[in-house]
Amino acid sequence: MALVVQKYGGSSVADGEKIMNVARRIARTSQDGNRVVTVVSAMGDTTDELLELAYNVSDSPSSRELDVLLSTGEIVSSTLLAMALKSLGEQSISLTGAQAGIRTDNSYSRARIMNIDPKRIIKELEKGNIVIVAGFQGINDDMDTTTLGRGGSDTTAVALAISLKAEKCEIYTDVQGVYTADPRIVSQAVKLDEIGYEEMLEMSTYGAKVMHPRAVELGQIYGVPILVASSFMDKPGTLIHGGISMEGRNKVTGIAHDLNVAKITILGVPDKPGIAAAIFERLAGAGISVDTIVQNASTENITDLTFTIAKSDLGPAMEIVKPLAAEIGARDFVSDSGVGKVSIIGTGIQNTPGFAAKMFTALSRESINIMLISTSEIRITCIIKEDRVKDAIRALHKAFELEQA
């Protein structure tokens, strides 16, 4: 009997009818001869509603209390799903993160899973139960509830699949899978049948938003195949795994983009050792992640330093850059919040010279100016004007013939 771990997101269990729909899907998987463990997120907007309650009574709610509060959202949906399964005649039981044996560190609101003791889950499976686990949560050594932060329920599902040695982990969501580009922007975008872990990671980080990178990473480390598919349709979805066929390599898989980008340039920086370190240490100290960094070579030991950050970090970053620029003797500094990123992604891209040229040509043909370029093994990213990002995605999707993916 195969063991399958499934995860359903908040939009898939947003109301009673949708919960019944999910219960029917789970029942079918069970009737097909599988043992099933299902991880479930909080219903629809529950988490936001709970956060609002918290901010009604406190400007900076205790993170320990916030975690207990938020964890109730997933407990509610897990009990309802177990009830729904029973009303369909299936044996089922819900377990909280604590009951499921999910032990985490003490970092409230962004806890990391330390280990899973699946004793209770196994016991319930052996009794013939479909086990519903409240996602997004665990307990620390003090037996206090913690939550896993963004992508928490995806992480719960993959971690349980690893711990239970499941055949596969299925992530059901409100999209049909991973596309060659955002289908809301490129109408010809095609759903991928499969994608490698690393490509998926680049797609996620660069805005595909189908599944949290953290859960993909976990799947990659332990080699668990992850299926991403729609909870509303019976379509095959996208399988994320490591064994991508030879034909799948050296080929652009998809176009990713990100509009939450701002750019800061510090002009006329003295080209001395330690200057860049001073800047980025100060930003890191304020919790600001710096993404692309470009330093323009210069004559006369003077350089211009440009880097990108999340648009939402621009205010705090400028607060740091302002005194710093004076301190290091820079000539001036400028910021631009009107930029965006567009990336082509595919295994082996960096080692195949033609891709970069093809990308730049496609963009130049649309008169899109490239401000910065950054690359990884499997990705080439251009920073361009924000209002040209959609045009860029469409042009690249066409240039790399992704509609035939």
Added chain:
Amino acid sequence: MALVVQKYGGSSVADGEKIMNVARRIARTSQDGNRVVTVVSAMGDTTDELLELAYNVSDSPSSRELDVLLSTGEIVSSTLLAMALKSLGEQSISLTGAQAGIRTDNSYSRARIMNIDPKRIIKELEKGNIVIVAGFQGINDDMDTTTLGRGGSDTTAVALAISLKAEKCEIYTDVQGVYTADPRIVSQAVKLDEIGYEEMLEMSTYGAKVMHPRAVELGQIYGVPILVASSFMDKPGTLIHGGISMEGRNKVTGIAHDLNVAKITILGVPDKPGIAAAIFERLAGAGISVDTIVQNASTENITDLTFTIAKSDLGPAMEIVKPLAAEIGARDFVSDSGVGKVSIIGTGIQNTPGFAAKMFTALSRESINIMLISTSEIRITCIIKEDRVKDAIRALHKAFELEQA
């Protein structure tokens, strides 16, 4: 340093503003030099909303799942209250029923507290925390969540007060205390400063609805004084305790009433041993509680048997009485759902002959016909027509001069 256990009901924590108000009261108790443990109910209509969710996915939700679901209501309010206290600069932590060490039996939806292990509560108090405990819940030996049923949070509070050897248990609610009669009916009704446990039990059962009898009983057994007071006003409330002064005895304390009453009379019952037993065993088997029972003595070994039940049980009760009446050879049977109860309550009432006479005279003066009478040590109850209950309460309140209580 005195230890006080406080409990706030759902209407006292119905929204953020009310939670802040409760937090300020708790902070004041703490600043007055007390260690405080607070038990809290679910916010406003939360429990009803959760029940509705459950019945959306199942006609008969699993009681095990229902208990986990309902327990989240109190967890939510307890975390919010702890956050609110912190925002006032107080140290505070919320604990679930499980974390508070409340161990129950396995009767989901109406679990009984078996014992309390207050280790964690004591540890948190010693750290200087105000401890907020989610009411209405505990865990059984399988480490599964159970709920305590009606009056659950009151019971949690009294049980914690006993376990922690608290000075007193304060129940804060939306009324100012226990009144001589329902103040919505008798405008002259007076709040009592104190009341004995037994009198309070009779007041509760007979419709005073201030506090659940189960929690009062628990307080009585362990001799814990319970203060019932308003969470919205700074007024003294009513102290429920065992040491009522001599002057407090042999005096009517209050008038209670109940409109949820129906009466069934089986006419012409053969007066043979075992007949009454057959009737009441059959009703008990269907979960129907019978209250007052009166059998009219008769000549010719034929008797009329009358009893009262909750109005909501009338349908099922008649389903049982119908075939039974034929079986036992009764002449006929009639029911009346248009009846109500009115009671005078006071320690030592039964042993003081004047009270019954005064009660009957007061009712007869208002031309109120008495259908049935039942008495206990501290109570005399008359079953009368439902539409005369309010008149009866007012007449009795006046006759026993309770406006001067």
